[in-house]
Amino acid sequence: MESKSQEGKVLMMIKINLTVNGKRKTVDLEPSLSLMDFLRDTLGIKGVKVCCNIGECGACTVLLDGKLVNSCVVLAADAADCQIVTVEGIAEGDKLHPVQEAFIERGAAQCGYCTPGFIMVGKTLLDQNPTPTLEEIKDFIYGNICRCTGYTKIIEAIQVASKQMEGKGGQP
Amino acid sequence: MRESEFAYLGKDIPRKGGVERVTGAGIYAVDLVLPDMIRGGVLRSQYAHAKIVSIDTSEAESVPGVFAVVTAKDAPDVRYGRTISDRYMLARNRVLFMGDPVAAVAADSQKTVRRALEKIKVTYRPLPALLDPEEAMKPKAPTLHEEVPLPKNLPKDASVKNVCSYASVHIGEPDKAMSGADLIVEETYETQMVHPHYLEPRTVVAQCDNDRSLTLWVNSQSPFHVRSEVSKLLELPVSKVRVLATEIGGGFGGKSAGVASSASLEPICGLLAIKAKRPVMVILDKAEETVATSVRAPARIWIQTGVKKDGSLVARKAKVIIDTGGYSGQGAIVAGRTTQMLAGWYKIPNVHVDGYVVYTNKQVCGPVRGPGGIQAVFAVESHMDSIAARLGMDPVEFRLKNVPQPGDKTLGGLALRDVSLRQTIEKAVENIGWGRVKLQANQGIGFASTSWIEGAGAGFGTGALVKINEDGSATVLIGKVDYGTAVRISIPMIVAEELGIPIEDVTVLNVDTDTCPWDYGTVGSRTTVSCGSAVKLAAIDARNQLFVIAAGRLEVSVDDLEVRGKQIQVRGSSAKAIPISAVAIAAHSESGEVIGRGYYDAKAVLAEEKEKGTSPPFATHAALVEVDPDTGLVQVLKYVAVHDVGFAIHPDGVEGQIEGGVVQGLGQAMVEQIVIDDKGRTVNPTFVDYLMPTANITPDIDSVIIEGYLGEGPYGAKGVGEVPCVPPPAAVANAIYNAVGVRIRRLPLNPENVLRAIRDQKGTH
Numbered sequence: 001m002e003s004k005s006q007e008g009k010v011l012m013m014i015k016i017n018l019t020v021n022g023k024r025k026t027v028d029l030e031p032s033l034s035l036m037d038f039l040r041d042t043l044g045i046k047g048v049k050v051c052c053n054i055g056e057c058g059a060c061t062v063l064l065d066g067k068l069v070n071s072c073v074v075l076a077a078d079a080a081d082c083q084i085v086t087v088e089g090i091a092e093g094d095k096l097h098p099v100q101e102a103f104i105e106r107g108a109a110q111c112g113y114c115t116p117g118f119i120m121v122g123k124t125l126l127d128q129n130p131t132p133t134l135e136e137i138k139d140f141i142y143g144n145i146c147r148c149t150g151y152t153k154i155i156e157a158i159q160v161a162s163k164q165m166e167g168k169g170g171q172p
Numbered sequence: 173m174r175e176s177e178f179a180y181l182g183k184d185i186p187r188k189g190g191v192e193r194v195t196g197a198g199i200y201a202v203d204l205v206l207p208d209m210i211r212g213g214v215l216r217s218q219y220a221h222a223k224i225v226s227i228d229t230s231e232a233e234s235v236p237g238v239f240a241v242v243t244a245k246d247a248p249d250v251r252y253g254r255t256i257s258d259r260y261m262l263a264r265n266r267v268l269f270m271g272d273p274v275a276a277v278a279a280d281s282q283k284t285v286r287r288a289l290e291k292i293k294v295t296y297r298p299l300p301a302l303l304d305p306e307e308a309m310k311p312k313a314p315t316l317h318e319e320v321p322l323p324k325n326l327p328k329d330a331s332v333k334n335v336c337s338y339a340s341v342h343i344g345e346p347d348k349a350m351s352g353a354d355l356i357v358e359e360t361y362e363t364q365m366v367h368p369h370y371l372e373p374r375t376v377v378a379q380c381d382n383d384r385s386l387t388l389w390v391n392s393q394s395p396f397h398v399r400s401e402v403s404k405l406l407e408l409p410v411s412k413v414r415v416l417a418t419e420i421g422g423g424f425g426g427k428s429a430g431v432a433s434s435a436s437l438e439p440i441c442g443l444l445a446i447k448a449k450r451p452v453m454v455i456l457d458k459a460e461e462t463v464a465t466s467v468r469a470p471a472r473i474w475i476q477t478g479v480k481k482d483g484s485l486v487a488r489k490a491k492v493i494i495d496t497g498g499y500s501g502q503g504a505i506v507a508g509r510t511t512q513m514l515a516g517w518y519k520i521p522n523v524h525v526d527g528y529v530v531y532t533n534k535q536v537c538g539p540v541r542g543p544g545g546i547q548a549v550f551a552v553e554s555h556m557d558s559i560a561a562r563l564g565m566d567p568v569e570f571r572l573k574n575v576p577q578p579g580d581k582t583l584g585g586l587a588l589r590d591v592s593l594r595q596t597i598e599k600a601v602e603n604i605g606w607g608r609v610k611l612q613a614n615q616g617i618g619f620a621s622t623s624w625i626e627g628a629g630a631g632f633g634t635g636a637l638v639k640i641n642e643d644g645s646a647t648v649l650i651g652k653v654d655y656g657t658a659v660r661i662s663i664p665m666i667v668a669e670e671l672g673i674p675i676e677d678v679t680v681l682n683v684d685t686d687t688c689p690w691d692y693g694t695v696g697s698r699t700t701v702s703c704g705s706a707v708k709l710a711a712i713d714a715r716n717q718l719f720v721i722a723a724g725r726l727e728v729s730v731d732d733l734e735v736r737g738k739q740i741q742v743r744g745s746s747a748k749a750i751p752i753s754a755v756a757i758a759a760h761s762e763s764g765e766v767i768g769r770g771y772y773d774a775k776a777v778l779a780e781e782k783e784k785g786t787s788p789p790f791a792t793h794a795a796l797v798e799v800d801p802d803t804g805l806v807q808v809l810k811y812v813a814v815h816d817v818g819f820a821i822h823p824d825g826v827e828g829q830i831e832g833g834v835v836q837g838l839g840q841a842m843v844e845q846i847v848i849d850d851k852g853r854t855v856n857p858t859f860v861d862y863l864m865p866t867a868n869i870t871p872d873i874d875s876v877i878i879e880g881y882l883g884e885g886p887y888g889a890k891g892v893g894e895v896p897c898v899p900p901p902a903a904v905a906n907a908i909y910n911a912v913g914v915r916i917r918r919l920p921l922n923p924e925n926v927l928r929a930i931r932d933q934k935g936t937h
């Protein structure tokens with residue numbers, strides 16, 4: 001059974017260049033496509049998780065030119081000529097990032113749905129502030145919601161990763 | 173550091189599936205992509221209560237890109253429900269709350285779905301909306317469910333309407349005993365509607381094959397219930413419905429209870445797939461979930477207790493109204509739980525509790541973490557504090573005075589084998605610093621204790637299969653689903669322990685209803701207890717089969733053998749050994765592949781509990797708060813949660829449940845609420861103003877595991893998934909009273925409600 005086509009309507013598409021996890025891409029996009037849907041559905045990058053769709057929970061957090069954003073409220077078209085990093089882009093080949101290792105070691109991922117968002121936030125915090133206090137950690141991560149862990153082991157994981165990374169000058 | 177004779181048990185092994193979660197693997201239902209998959213969406217009622225006069229789908233069907241539009245006329249005339257079948261998968265003739273599904277569309281994109289949904293014309297005749305359960309109970313109230321008779325067990329003198337279930341507890345002679353009390357305290361408490369709001373949206377993908385078999389991918393905690401209910405609602409044989417459970421991004425009960433918790437999304441999606449002849453994926457919006465899917469039922473509790481001057485409890489009477497919403501949902505079960513827990517776990521020889529489950533035109537009661545418990549314990553534990561204050565007694569001393577003794581009977585009639593309650597109270601006192609720590613102005617400490625009243629032998633049993641592969645690894649088939657609880661933590665540890673193989677060599681499969689053993693679902697704090705026991709027995713069964721073959725090869729008796737390091741060896745002598753892999757391969761040509769089978773026999777456990785007594789999982793929490801009397805803001809500075817878990821198979825995993833449960837309980841205690849206007853419309857459905865705890869307001873949680881009071885689970889383990897969620901509202905309310913002398917009897921304890929209570933108190937004094 002064929003679906004009926006959108007007769008008479010010409011969809012305006014925008015062509016953009018961007019880099020995603022180190023790979024350059026040239027794509028044609030619908031202007032209203034969110035960065036989240038672009039990454040998940042067009043590129044198949046599932047580490048960007050879909051939840052509230054209105055920028056309130058942090059599950060879809062990615063790095064856009066080094067800045068943490070909720071990709072569900074960013075237009076993909078606005079990411080033209082930008083560098084996007086998702087959780088799939090922070091490991092070094094088979095070697096997980098210290099924050100990822102710490103999340104495993106501390107049992108900080110229960111259902112795991114918020115985990116990619118928190119890992120992006122945790123990594124970014126430690127890149128900016130390698131030895132954060134407990135208050136500094138809480139202040140930085142509270143834009144991400146977790147419903148399973150009560151945050152205790154997530155905070156512990158960031159503290160463990162901080163010690164791991166201490167003296168190593170942070171990760172690129 | 174405790175000593176352990178186990179290789180794995182009692183240790184903090186990284187959970188299986190951890191790597192997938194930290195690398196963002198697409199393991200959830202929302203990540204599914206099927207070839208030729210199209211999208212679907214649901215049209216829901218615009219009125220809290222209305223007759224459906226007509227539905228015109230013709231314009232919607234003509235929208236380019238639409239594959240199917242369905243309403244009740246496309247579905248069999250079959251109802252569903254947990255205790256009362258009062259609900260249709262798509263509303264038929266009338267709607268009973270604003271989330272009620274009325275129609276659904278399948279189309280080539282989410283945009284087209286939305287466009288088509290807008291074109292469906294529904295003509296409603298609005299009816300008066302009943303939003304208050306006590307109003308709904310009045311004799312002059314309109315009847316919401318004409319077809320549902322009043323419960324047969326209602327008290328003879330009850331003159332009520334819209335009551336779909338009734339539960340009660342009666343022990344001794346409460347009226348007589350109450351008149352002999354030195355002091356009687358009577359109060360009313362109220363808890364609010366909240367949503368479990370797991371982060372991963374409810375998702376269903378349905379595909380219909382040419383032979384009319386339906387396959388559903390669901391993020392459900394109870395895939396077998398989904399199968400049987402979809403089969404019933406679409407009138408397909410069970411054998412023609414296959415449910416594949418994905419890994420789940422949070423559930424908390426809100427993704428259990430078959431199709432009810434999703435407002436029948438599974439059969440709706442199935443119907444779309446059948447009509448569209450393409451696989452259909454429906455993902456609910458989180459705001460849609462607030463309005464349409466399972467909630468924790470609001471409750472109103474009247475509680476009266478009589479005590480002697482010395483603090484001993486003599487009698488309790490209570491009445492609870494469970495506001496179950498537009499359909500019966502889980503209301504009866506919640507009421508059963510709440511009425512039992514209102515009688516409590518303290519020694520009270522005379523009790524009478526009435527529980528009414530009432531229809532209103534709001535969201536439907538579903539199972540949500542600790543169902544009925546959080547409602548009851550907010551009342552009971554605040555009330556205990558209130559009584560202590562009036563007696564001039566220390567609230568801790570008052571609780572300790574009424575702690576039951578081993579041998580005392582619990583409500584269910586089981587005798588207590590041991591009682592860890594005292595120890596949990598004393599440890600909470602110690603860790604929070606009650607009587608020791610110097611409190612600043614407007615600071616206070618509050619306690620709340622609880623248990624989980626179900627015996628380990630309640631409910632269904634659980635089955636498990638363990639297959640031994642030719643490399644000596646094990647594949648585990650169970651009916652339980654991974655959403656961060658025991659399934660990929662304690663379950664594989666038990667199998668690894670019993671088979672003497674590394675944990676890396678144990679794989680737990682995702683549930684496929686075609687191949688895995690039937691299960692009632694990953695609910696009720698039962699995975700470690702029932703499924704853990706089942707996999708232990710299955711692993712032992714597999715091990716025994718391996719021993720028979722190995723004994724022949726090694727020319728010894730099976731009794732001489734043990735497993736260690738992937739080998740089967742003569743006890744204490746690794747020299748005489750044979751690899752498990754070799755035995756597994758030998759089995760292929762001798763007895764058939766080694767498949768161990770285990771069953772947790774709940775009936776047998778119950779019988780043993782009847783004979784030897786039960787050991788409930790007591791817990792005591794303590795909160796240290798600071799109240800700002802000018803703004804009503806309450807900060808929890810410190811929180812202690814002491815839990816008797818019998819034996820902690822995975823201590824970090826147990827702590828994770830305690831910490832997460834406490835914060836979910838604090839959510840209900842302090843920030844969460846579904847607000848409904850006078851038309852029955854939810855005014856805060858999105859995360860913008862459905863508030864949930866974030867890291868900056870969450871206290872440091874000191875979780876303490878108490879072991880030694882062994883339970884019925886494997887190695888003496890007890891369940892812990894729900895209990896931690898239950899005490900926080902009372903603990904915080906009691907702490908607020910200790911801080912500023914104001915007792916607040918409704919939730920949430922947010923600044924608005926706290927400030928109002930402070931000002932009301934000033935006004936009356």
